[in-house]
Amino acid sequence: MSFPRIDETHDPARSSWVEGADGHPAFPIQNLPYGIFSPPGGAARAGVAIGERIFDLRAAAQTGLLPAAASAVFGEPTLNALMALPAADRLALRRWLSALFSDEAQRPATEPLLHRAADCALHLPATIGDYSDFYVGIHHATNIGRLFRPDNPLLPNYKYVPIGYHGRASSIRPSGVPVVRPRGQRKPPEADAPVVGPSQRLDYELELGIWIGAGNALGETVPIADAADHIAGFCLLNDWSARDFQAWEYVPLGPFLAKNFQSTISPWVVTAEAMAPFRIAQPPRPQGDPQPLPYLWDEADQAQGALAIDLEVHLSSAKMRAEAMPPMRLSRGPAFSMYWTAQQIVAHHASNGCNLNPGDLLGTGTLSGPTPDSFGSLMELTGGGQAKIVLPTGEERAFLEDGDELALSAVARADGYVSIGFGECRAMIAPAR
Template structure:
């Protein structure tokens, strides 16, 4: 595994001739995330974010600017072929892109293939064959479990098994696509029977998304020592939840209509190569917790498997936007609040021989900090709706109302390196139909 090794593309002194990339919050030249975009009136194609611009990789391939493996993948309208590339080919592409965007001598050949991001539409980056959501945020699991089982918030399997469930891939959408409030069954506490209607306890969930790269054959597990080789990148994921539907339907089989109506992702795929400087040691488990079983245990994963990423959630009501008010930050906390690493969830997913495929998406589950300022959902922030949040507009919230817009942001940071971001993961709530 070499997923933590840095090279010249991470040099903090490296600068791009693309002016907006210098000091950019999300997309300096040290990032170079991949995505799918379309200029106004044109068809979708693959691009790279650099500052406030997007470099058209399909056009670069036609101009002979890319290596052979990347040129062959660049003609598609999805990243699936890119995600399936071996690590060596991905690194070669990153090195060439970095050189092209830093070297003034190449500017005249590259600049015609740039588009202003603000005039383009961003799409889902891949054709998502399958989506699996995990539950690795231990503080979230404790907080939610405590509301239902005060004396036993975590079930016995949690510290042995990376808990997950198979979600719905067809309802995943890119940032900016509105969410329609779902309608379904819920059982009010005072009622004798369930009712059908719009969710009254609509919530967001702050998660990271993990894109699968090279897959595995059916029946062939992925060893923990090789799991990083099967990860193609990362994004932000808001796995919206109808808490009232979930409380009624989740026993005995778990989430269903409470979760599958819409999930929002940030459209740029931050590559494992870009994340190399931001790998950190997995936080030690609390004293008395069991060690991971052998198939989930690896020295390199313990020393480099966690991510030095800060996660944030912002809320903007319709009233706030009308008044020109800035979004209100609800929470901020580190992604290291994960009980299992992304490599462990990939290994566990394939441990029974399940075949993962390029373009599959895994969610970490809600990531919360141990303190209220880092809680990753309204269910936690409002103690199940008992403690409303006050907004700067004078409004209060227990759960989301129509017109509310939720934005997730993430920044990877490490001493001695330029910070990079994931772009925003944003959607507004529309009334139920």
């Protein structure tokens, strides 16, 4: 297992000449996430976020400011080629960029390639060939399982199989793109037959996204000990869900139209290298749980395969915004309620020879904590819509209403290191068409 190591780029004493970078809550020099952006009037290209600025990697490559191996990967307006680079080349690029932004002597050549982030548009960071979503948040699986199957919340396979399913790649959108309330079939409990209309139980799901770096050939596997080498980075993922459609359609082949109308991601790829200081031990399995099968078990993964990330969800209604109220926090919790690590997810996905490709996106599934203040969906927070949430305006919410804006956020924290954030993952609900 080769998790990236902590190096000089994580030094908490390292500061940047870029205005606003030091002390930035998401993008200090210790982060350096990659994304695809358009400057005003310009075409989409690769960039790296620092403070409130975006550094133009395409221009930097063209002007010879980057190491040779990295220069070749910024020709296209996607990060797929960057993600596919060997880990050593990705690390070299990170160290190079960190030096550019910390060394005052580099400022004259570097500063002209910085854009104000507020002036730029952000896009999907990669062409997502395939998107798979997992179900590793054990508290979520238990909570949701109880609502759908009161007597049988966790199925017998849960503690052996990192349960996952394929999702829709085409409808993944970056933060900020409104979500049109989907129409579909739902079957009211008292009705004999389904009806069609806008979803009445529109929900969010708080997840982490895992960006695949190096892929594996069809028919080959990714051993658990190598899985970390196949992860390029992380993002936030909101797996919007129409619970009424889901309840009706999901047997026997799983969720489909209940989830594929849109998924929202934070557009910055927080790299595996940046996450090095925030690696922690996977919590021990509860007493009596089975030992994972050998292809999923690695001591190094257990020792440092989890992520010290704090997650939050905020909601603002149209009325709250009209009254200039701040968003209301719906939940807050750590990301380590994952029953399986990101590496176990990757190893399982490829264990049958399924080929993963650079730029594939894997979702963790909803990351609810053990207590209601850390539940990662309205379905859980309201007990299936029974216990409504009261907003500061006095409005009530069982599920999302038109005009509601939902924002996910994540901060990686570790003693002795500078915290790094994931950036925005927000979207507003637009009325059904």
